[in-house]
Amino acid sequence: MTLGKYELIMKDDENIYAYKRLYKDEEMIVYCNFSNQEVSYDASILKNEKILIQNYEKHQKGTLKPYESIVFYQKSRA
Secondary structure: OOOOEEEEEOOOOOOEEEEEEEEOOEEEEEEEEOOOOOEEOOOOOOOOOEEEEEOOOOOOOOEEOOOOEEEEEEEOOO
């Protein structure tokens, strides 16, 4: 999580802190919802992803529950 290029995504969203960490041919995508409301995120960057860690038992792709955080891993498309 500390190696590679850091890229902030969803920069203008007031509720979601989201970023990608790119290293060699791998990437991690992190989404954190800091609000007490359900919010949507653009899941189009996720391709053949695996969930590494999450704080809810089930995750609906494209939606974050209140205070939900999730980390995805995938091979880089680049």
